[in-house]
Amino acid sequence: MLSASRLEDERTHIEPADEGVAVTDQRADRTTSTSRGGSPAEHGAGPVAPDHGSAARLLSDRARLTPDRPILAERTGDTWTGISAADVLARVRGIAKGFVAAGLQPGAHVAILSRTRMEWTLVDFAVWTAGLVSVPVYETSAPDQIRHVLADSESVAIVVEQEEHARRVAGIAADLPHLGQHWTIDGGGLDDLTRLGEDVSDEELDGRTATVSGRDDATVIYTSGTTGRPKGCVLRHDNFTATVENATEAMSEVVAGDASTLLFIPMAHVFARFIAAMSVSAGVLVGHEPDTKDLLRAVSTFKPTFLLAVPRVFEKIYNSSEQKADLGGKGRVFRAAAATAVAHSEAVAAGRVPLGLTLRFRLLDKLVYAKLRDALGGRVRYAISGSAPLSPRLSHFFRSIGVVILEGYGLTETTAPATVNRATELRIGTVGRALPGVEVRIAEDHEILIRGVDVFDRYWRNPEATAAAFRDGWFRTGDLGRLDADGVLTVTGRAKELIVTASGKNVAPAPLEDAVREHPVVGQVVVVGEGKPFVAALVTLDREMLPGWCAARGIEPALTPRQAAHDERVLEAVQEAVDAANGRVSRAESIRSFSVVDADLSEASGHLTPKLTVKRSVVLRDFAAEVDHIYSGSAVQTTSTPVVPSRRRH
Numbered sequence: 007m008l009s010a011s012r013l014e015d016e017r018t019h020i021e022p023a024d025e026g027v028a029v030t031d032q033r034a035d036r037t038t039s040t041s042r043g044g045s046p047a048e049h050g051a052g053p054v055a056p057d058h059g060s061a062a063r064l065l066s067d068r069a070r071l072t073p074d075r076p077i078l079a080e081r082t083g084d085t086w087t088g089i090s091a092a093d094v095l096a097r098v099r100g101i102a103k104g105f106v107a108a109g110l111q112p113g114a115h116v117a118i119l120s121r122t123r124m125e126w127t128l129v130d131f132a133v134w135t136a137g138l139v140s141v142p143v144y145e146t147s148a149p150d151q152i153r154h155v156l157a158d159s160e161s162v163a164i165v166v167e168q169e170e171h172a173r174r175v176a177g178i179a180a181d182l183p184h185l186g187q188h189w190t191i192d193g194g195g196l197d198d199l200t201r202l203g204e205d206v207s208d209e210e211l212d213g214r215t216a217t218v219s220g221r222d223d224a225t226v227i228y229t230s231g232t233t234g235r236p237k238g239c240v241l242r243h244d245n246f247t248a249t250v251e252n253a254t255e256a257m258s259e260v261v262a263g264d265a266s267t268l269l270f271i272p273m274a275h276v277f278a279r280f281i282a283a284m285s286v287s288a289g290v291l292v293g294h295e296p297d298t299k300d301l302l303r304a305v306s307t308f309k310p311t312f313l314l315a316v317p318r319v320f321e322k323i324y325n326s327s328e329q330k331a332d333l334g335g336k337g338r339v340f341r342a343a344a345a346t347a348v349a350h351s352e353a354v355a356a357g358r359v360p361l362g363l364t365l366r367f368r369l370l371d372k373l374v375y376a377k378l379r380d381a382l383g384g385r386v387r388y389a390i391s392g393s394a395p396l397s398p399r400l401s402h403f404f405r406s407i408g409v410v411i412l413e414g415y416g417l418t419e420t421t422a423p424a425t426v427n428r429a430t431e432l433r434i435g436t437v438g439r440a441l442p443g444v445e446v447r448i449a450e451d452h453e454i455l456i457r458g459v460d461v462f463d464r465y466w467r468n469p470e471a472t473a474a475a476f477r478d479g480w481f482r483t484g485d486l487g488r489l490d491a492d493g494v495l496t497v498t499g500r501a502k503e504l505i506v507t508a509s510g511k512n513v514a515p516a517p518l519e520d521a522v523r524e525h526p527v528v529g530q531v532v533v534v535g536e537g538k539p540f541v542a543a544l545v546t547l548d549r550e551m552l553p554g555w556c557a558a559r560g561i562e563p564a565l566t567p568r569q570a571a572h573d574e575r576v577l578e579a580v581q582e583a584v585d586a587a588n589g590r591v592s593r594a595e596s597i598r599s600f601s602v603v604d605a606d607l608s609e610a611s612g613h614l615t616p617k618l619t620v621k622r623s624v625v626l627r628d629f630a631a632e633v634d635h636i637y638s639g640s641a642v643q644t645t646s647t648p649v650v651p652s653r654r655r656h
Contacts, residue, residue: 060218061246062098062134064287069095077286078124079266079293084307086293094128094286101132101196103203103211108163108187112137112214115159115226118274119143119152119175120167121296125191126273127282129165134243137214140225141238142274144616145171146609153178155228156185159238159466163187165195220244226466227276229418238466241276245421248459250284252442257412259429260312260388266291268310270301272616277392280422281314302381309383316393317520318618320400320411325526325551327378332558343374347406348399355402355434367406375407388412388429392422394619395497397520401434413437415454415497419462419481420444425495436496446495447480453501454487455480486514503622505535511594513541518597519620521587526551527570527579530607530614532625533597534633540598542636544629545580546607547571555579571604601632 068077069091076088089097110116116138120126133140141159143152145167152174156164162184166172172190179185189195224243228236254261267285269292271278285292295304298319305313324344331340350367353359379386389404389411401411414426415437425446427438440446444458457480464472475482486504487497499514506512515533522531522543529548535541547570556564561575570576580602588596607613613625626633 057220058244058247059220060134060137060215060222061224061243061250061283062131062215062218064247064250064283065091065095065098065131065135068286068289072289075289076291077289078127079291079308080124081293081295081304081308084303086308088291091289097200098128098131098135099208099211100200100203101128102135102214103206104196104199104201105132105136105138105163105203106206106211106214107203108199110136110138110163110187112217113139113223114163115139115141115161117141117143117156117159117161117164119145119147119164119171120191120273121145122269122271122273122278123167123191123294123296125167125196126294127286127292128196130273130279130282131286134218134224135211135215137218139223142225142227142279144272144274146272146616149174149178153181154235155238156182159226159228160184163189165189165191167191169193218243220247223463225279227274227418237468237471239418240463240466241418241421242463245460245462246280246283248443249280249421249423249441250287252444252459253280253284253423253426254288256426256428256441257390260390260412261285261288261290264291265312266293266308266310266385267312267314268293268295268305268308269314270295270298270304271314271316275616276418276422277416278314281390305383305386306381307383309385311385312388312390313382313386314390314392316618317391317396317400318394318523320389320391320396320404321524323382324400324403324524325548327381329526329551329554329558333554337558340374343370344403346370347375348402351402351406351434354405371407378407379409382409390414390426392416395516395520397524398435399524405432405434415485415495416460417483419475419483420456421460421462424456424458424460433494436490436494438495439493440495446489446493448487448489449477451501452486452488452498454483454485454495454497456483457481505533505541506537507535507541507594508537508539513595515622518543518587518591518595521590522580522583522597524586525579525583527555527576528583530620532620532622532629534626534636538637541595542599542601542633543584543597544625544632545600545602546605547576547602549606567606568604571602577602599636601636603629603632605629 073092074090077091078089078094079086080089116133118126118129118140130140141155141161143155163186164175166175166188169190169192172188175188189199220243222243223240224246225241226238227241228238267281267290269278269282273279282292293308293310295301328337328340331337346366350359350363353363386409389409391411391413396411396413404411410429410432412427412429414423416422416424423441424444425438425440427433427436441460444456444460447455449455455477461481484501485497486499486501487495489495499516503515504512505515513535518533519531522528522545527547529546532544533541534544547567549567552567552570553564565573580600584597584600607620607625609616613621615621
């Protein structure tokens with residue numbers, strides 16, 4: 007661990023934030039806060055969950071309580087067929103018996119490489135039922151990335167989705183001496199496993215499950231990593247069982263009754279896996295959609311009551327709706343309706359809604375908002391957002407159209423959620439209070455520290471990284487934040503991403519980037535300025551939205567991405583987005599120049615992680631020439647007088 011003096015040296019000088027600790031008692035959803043000057047050490051070692059054994063019991067308990075309740079849905083075209091909890095358990099046990107018959111020993115690592123689909127969840131629970139440890143692999147991973155995960159984790163077997171995935175693994179098999187077996191889902195591999203395990207008795211399988219302790223390893227998740235090689239994060243069974251129980255309590259309104267959800271973000275990410283586990287435990291009907299391009303069609307046919315998404319998805323939904331309105335000649339009406347929705351939600355939060363706003367809102371609800379709800383299946387009441395900050399404007403907009411977005415905060419190391427906004431006490435712009443069984447503390451350098459039932463065990467075969475991740479028993483998140491008097495957490499930035507300009511001003515890039523990215527023509531934004539005289543930004547265009555954006559403005563033929571990067575009309579649109587973002591921060595933090603780069607930052611290009619987080623260091627390396635050009639000084643004003651941000655094109 008780092009010493010206290012070392013921590014002092016690493017402090018980042020930012021605006022003062024409240025220091026304290028928020029603790030939610032595991033036995034009741036109650037949060038307390040220790041004010042500045044208190045003694046967080048008095049809170050002891052943090053709550054310890056009782057040993058509930060294997061996380062496989064989340065499914066077996068559900069099948070015992072409501073055997074006929076559908077909990078997973080299979081899709082054929084636009085038709086979804088529910089599978090009962092009893093039948094799901096039977097399928098899982100069949101696959102698990104196959105693992106036993108294949109000779110996989112308790113504690114062995116089994117990798118899963120697949121898109122988001124129902125079989126992912128079946129295999130995940132089967133691995134746990136057989137007393138094995140799962141190792142998820144992003145299906146978009148390149149062979150070198152797959153090699154690292156499989157070799158480092160010492161996986162002895164792998165389940166892949168398609169033959170193409172199998173070929174990728176076969177191409178690196180010579181470098182993987184531990185890997186002995188593989189099964190392909192689309193090639194009937196799960197059926198093969200079930201047949202293989204027909205001679206394994208129920209007693210033998212139950213014995214395997216029963217020997218698993220809650221303190222045993224459940225999964226090794228390799229963090230996608232914005233820098234360097236990803237580390238294997240080891241989560242225990244009790245990380246899942248305790249956090250599922252506590253999150254279910256905190257989000258009871260979301261998972262109660264006839265709740266259903268459609269999963270479409272990668273199942274290799276802890277966020278989706280946790281929601282799948284929580285949904286199975288709570289009896290929520292879960293559908294899976296592997297192709298995000300078919301998302302709206304899947305949502306409209308499945309008709310979920312809540313969704314799980316990253317902020318970029320909500321931005322896409324909003325921007326696509328605005329673009330559709332523009333193409334239909336109703337863009338002005340849509341934007342007026344959006345402004346009214348935001349104003350109405352803000353007024354509700356303030357506790358006073360003027361009569362005129364109420365009447366205007368009711369009219370637009372029938373004309374505009376109802377159509378948006380229908381596009382989302384007509385039943386979505388809640389959405390859970392994580393992975394990155396969500397614009398408060400979008401939160402207000404969606405709440406007014408009838409979809410309450412519950413922002414939460416967590417990491418792979420905290421089994422996904424550590425804090426979450428409750429439906430009954432939504433505070434837009436924050437990530438809510440700690441879950442039961444979780445403690446959140448703000449260190450003197452404003453870093454968010456966490457301990458509790460959700461915190462991971464260790465990094466796989468990496469004791470140095472494990473030691474560095476903790477401070478006096480608290481997990482160091484690397485994120486910055488503040489707690490209010492009610493224990494509600496606001497994330498203010500990431501310590502490693504803070505930009506310090508030449509004048510010594512600390513700037514958190516995420517709020518600026520999120521605000522600029524709200525514009526439909528903008529794809530990705532990377533704010534720069536470390537050691538420079540002012541803040542600037544690299545901007546890429548949204549290639550999917552560009553044709554529709556051009557059509558709505560009568561630009562024919564549509565601009566190519568290269569043409570658009572040099573087009574004055576596009577630059578004016580980006581300038582509008584930058585101006586809007588600058589209106590939310592001080593002048594010293596504002597973007598004074600930007601460069602529209604003819605590039606597509608994506609996971610395939612190596613500039614985004616699988617959860618769509620920008621790999622900032624990679625972008626800065628690959629576009630160093632563009633950054634240098636911004637600061638060449640030829641057309642940039644940096645005096646204390648008001649300036650118009652300059653624009654650069656490439």
